[in-house]
Amino acid sequence: MFDELLQAARELLAVRSPLDAELLVSDLLGTWWPQRHRTLGGAGVEQIVGEGLIEYAAQRRSPAALALLSGIACLGTSRQAIAAEQAAIALIDDGVRAPRWAEYLGAVSPAECYVNPDEWGDQDEVICVFSYAGEEPHALVSVIDYNAAGMIRDGWVSSQVDKLLDHCRSASARSGTRPDEGFREIDAPQARKMLQAALAATDAAEDPPVSEAFAARHAFIRARIRALPPAAGRAGRPKRAWPPERRALLAAEFLASDEAEELSDRRAASRCADLIIDFGCDQDSGRPQRMSPAKVQNFMLGYLPRKVLLSVADQNAMPHAVGAWIRWSGRIRGLSDAAVGQTLDTLFDSMATFSRIYRDPAEFGLDEKLVARLLPDSDLEALPRRAFAFPILEGRHGGVDLSKLDPSDPSDRRLLLAADHDTRTGSPSAAGVGRHIDRHLALADRLWRGSPSALWDAAQRLLDTGEDRHMVLHALMDVLDAAGGDETALKTALRELATGLSDDDLNGLTNPDA
Incomplete structure (x- = not known):
């Protein structure tokens, strides 16, 4: 795979424009962007493929390898950029000739920025103009869709800057939109703030509804956002949520x-x-x-x-x-x-x-009072995972009427989980079991809140393999214990759980005595 990518990078030797070179490199880096959330042995795709490609190119010592490394030094992630720059310098010191456009990379400077909203405010086109030391001006147009959680769904580059801006001004004038709500200039820090938040929303989504060409432009968009000046002081802080x-x-x-x-x-x-x-x-x-x-x-x-x-x-x-x-x-x-x-x-x-x-849950034969106890916040989406966490809400246990307990109350949760545990084991809770219930309680709290969402996704994947609920609970508790409060490690482990594992692997994961 690395060899194929390096062969594709030979096209960089034929271009003269630094803009064309950056777009080509961005296209190559976008090859694995759709798989960015995949992991292998705790390492992400950007590390395995992106940094692996840099190491591979550094060993080839060819003009194509140097061209690719020069481009990654400007467009890659922070880790990739540092590694690519060091490798490129080493190749130059060894006498490998760099393409002429390489000296312009990183010298891009921002100019005017604009926002072009539609009539209803469904989306903004954020237009940022750049140049290479005043030469080769070009505009990056990023489409932010507020009906898709404020993601960047599309982006493209135009070298016909004046024609693009004139078209936007004319269209805004014809629509009769008020000047403060139509096409208008904004300052560069504001544009950076908007684009950073939108790109973060896109990157965080597992399967964002982006255009087919977005992956090829992702690295270019990310690099151009970094080229915009950050907001200073309080202006750069996010707005307070509506109280x-x-x-x-x-x-x-x-x-x-x-x-x-x-x-x-x-x-x-x-x-x-x-x-x-x-x-x-x-x-x-x-x-x-x-x-x-x-x-x-x-x-x-x-x-x-x-x-x-x-x-x-x-x-x-x-x-x-x-x-x-x-x-x-x-x-x-x-x-x-x-x-x-x-x-x-x-x-x-x-x-x-x-x-x-x-569909009201009552239509599916679910007791209205039980559903109301699980959904005091009316969050219908939470019903399956909360019912999974608290399957016993009625009956008596230790002289306590379970139907009177509130699963949203932390003190009542312990009694409900103890009743569930004793129903499975057939023995009343003891001191040692009490510590075990603490682990169940921590898991139940996360399932109740849906934090992180990958927790319930992992539970469903395990259930789909045929594992019973008790084994799935123990597998999830083991992952929580291993993460030790590291949310990033937890999400990574949950994504890997029950993904591409053999039956023996699954048995080891879900067997609490293993």
């Missing part, structure tokens, strides 16, 4: 509006408003008043059916509350009647589907 009191004030403002006057069930309308606000604050970069066709569809057909436990009254009230919120927020934000109408059309089109796909 509960601010959310409550916004809900009260909406419920007092003319648009909300038609909502007959005021209590259900209030609960629906809280959910709309929480979705906007937590899933849409702190913008609860922003509504768009795409956001409405995500809320009605994705977020609510997957994440939220709604009462029958709330299910009936939700479409009407969302419609009132669309009209109210559209008036507040100054959206055109056409934009508000198109968003309402999406809501109306989704109502029948929402009624069909939203």
Whole structure:
């Protein structure tokens, strides 16, 4: 594989432009970007492949190897950049000739930065202009999608900077957007802050919904973000999350509006408003008043059916509350009647589907009171993992009525887990078992919170292999113990758990006596 990558790097010897060279190297580095979360023996793909390629190229002592190392020194990760630069210097000292464009790498300087939002605020195009000491100006266009957790979903480079900017200005003028909400210049530190957060969201996702060409541009985008100046002082700090009191004030403002006057069930309308606000604050970069066709569809057909436990009254009230919120927020934000109408059309089109796909747990034969005890926060997505952590919620144990215990209360959790343990072992908890329950308690707390999400993913993979619940619990507890509080090590170990293991390996992992 390294030999094939080095042969592909021979194209670098034919280019004259440092920009073309950087794009070629970025394309090569993007070869393994989709597998960035894979690990082998605790080492990540960037270390195994990226740093392995550098070591391989350093031993070849050819112009193509030096060209590749020069490019990685500018576009690679921090570890890769240091190793590639040292290897490139060694080859130069040995008399290997560097390509002419190599002297310009790293000399890129930023110029103006702009943001080009769409009408609804679904996405921003962040445009950053760069040059090599005033030569070969080019613009990097990065698309941030706020309906996809604020990720960068696409990016491309244009050398026709003036034509690109003129097109954006003309399109913004034709749309009639207010100057402070349309295409406009922003300072470079602000652009860096926006792009850093967006790229981090993309990199953190296991399977982000990016364009087909994104992997090839990822390293280039990362390097250009590093070239932008950082924000100074408090300006570079993240904004505070919306506190509960601010959310409550916004809900009260909406419920007092003319648009909300038609909502007959005021209590259900209030609960629906809280959910709309929480979705906007937590899933849409702190913008609860922003509504768009795409956001409405995500809320009605994705977020609510997957994440939220709604009462029958709330299910009936939700479409009407969302419609009132669309009209109210559209008036507040100054959206055109056409934009508000198109968003309402999406809501109306989704109502029948929402009624069909939203499933109350009671429809599956689950006891409503038991579900309510497991979901005091109405987080429907948490139901499977919490039921896995606390399978016994009724009956009596040691004279205690388990149906009266609260699984969200740490003191009650111990009694519930002790009852579960004794049901399996057939013996009452003793002092030694009590220490064992402590391990179960630590695991149950993480499963309850879903922290990290990889914990429940690993549990499901083990269950899919046919292992019983008790063995899976012990395998997860062993991983927690081995990580020793290191969250990065924990996530790495969980991703590896039950991935590509033989039956003997699985037996060793899940056998508590092994």
